[in-house]
Amino acid sequence: QVQLVQSGAEMKKPGASVKISCKASGYAFSSYFMHWVRQAPGQGLEWMGIIDPSGTHTSYAQKLQGRVTVTRDTSTSSVYMELNSLRSEDTAIYYCAREPSGSGCIDFWGQGTLITVTS
Amino acid sequence: QSALTQPASVSGSPGQSITISCTGTSSDVGSSNLVSWYQQHPGKAPKVMIYEGSKRPSGVSNRFSGSKSGNTASLTISGLQAEDEAEYYCCSYAGSSTYVFGAGTKVSVL
Numbered sequence: 447q448v449q450l451v452q453s454g455a456e457m458k459k460p461g462a463s464v465k466i467s468c469k470a471s472g473y474a475f476s477s478y479f480m481h482w483v484r485q486a487p488g489q490g491l492e493w494m495g496i497i498d499p500s501g502t503h504t505s506y507a508q509k510l511q512g513r514v515t516v517t518r519d520t521s522t523s524s525v526y527m528e529l530n531s532l533r534s535e536d537t538a539i540y541y542c543a544r545e546p547s548g549s550g551c552i553d554f555w556g557q558g559t560l561i562t563v564t565s
Numbered sequence: 566q567s568a569l570t571q572p573a574s575v576s577g578s579p580g581q582s583i584t585i586s587c588t589g590t591s592s593d594v595g596s597s598n599l600v601s602w603y604q605q606h607p608g609k610a611p612k613v614m615i616y617e618g619s620k621r622p623s624g625v626s627n628r629f630s631g632s633k634s635g636n637t638a639s640l641t642i643s644g645l646q647a648e649d650e651a652e653y654y655c656c657s658y659a660g661s662s663t664y665v666f667g668a669g670t671k672v673s674v675l
Binding site: 481483490491492493496503505506507508509541549550551552553555556557558 | 566568597598599600601603605610611612613616617622652654656658661662663664665666667668669
């Protein structure tokens with residue numbers, strides 16, 4: 447069955463960086479776009495970025511440009527999201543999610559990773 | 566990339582129909598067929614209910630339907646049931662390989 451298994455919760459200090467992993471299984475990883483979406487406590491969903499199936503092209507939300515990097519490793523069927531210069535407002539659950547190529551629709555989500563930024 | 570505008574809350578009695586609106590701009594909702602809707606129960610990951618504006622994934626009840634007019638997309642839930650109580654988010658392609666979510670609508674079943 448399709449699975450997106452994310453790395454565990456982390457606590458970080460302001461100014462630090464975090465890198466979250468997401469390991470895919472149960473489907474053809476190389477055929478899907480991968481998104482990252484976050485949700486601050488009690489808040490809505492915020493789209494962060496996307497990487498294409500080949501790992502060649504990425505695109506990010508304007509407000510996160512320069513702080514976020516999404517990469518993927520086809521050999522391990524994993525996608526990664528690194529966020530730098532962490533602030534308290536980056537405290538959120540971070541989700542990886544897959545999109546069937548060209549559908550513009552996220553059809554499966556990871557379980558989420560809680561990142562807490564606190565001094 | 567401002568969040569798409571959704572009503573904060575919508576409520577209805579069991580069996581009734583409700584409609585959630587999602588208003589964007591000519592740069593996102595107005596120019597894209599790639600509008601999707603997600604249902605999220607507390608503590609759970611979102612689940613897609615509608616994609617490409619009006620298509621239902623396999624397994625999603627036909628009580629859920631989507632449409633679009635101009636810069637506004639809509640999700641209609643007919644025959645409202647207790648299990649439909651959740652948060653609902655719209656999402657639209659916004660050009661240049663970017664996407665934007667709506668602020669979310671809490672659906673309450675009275």
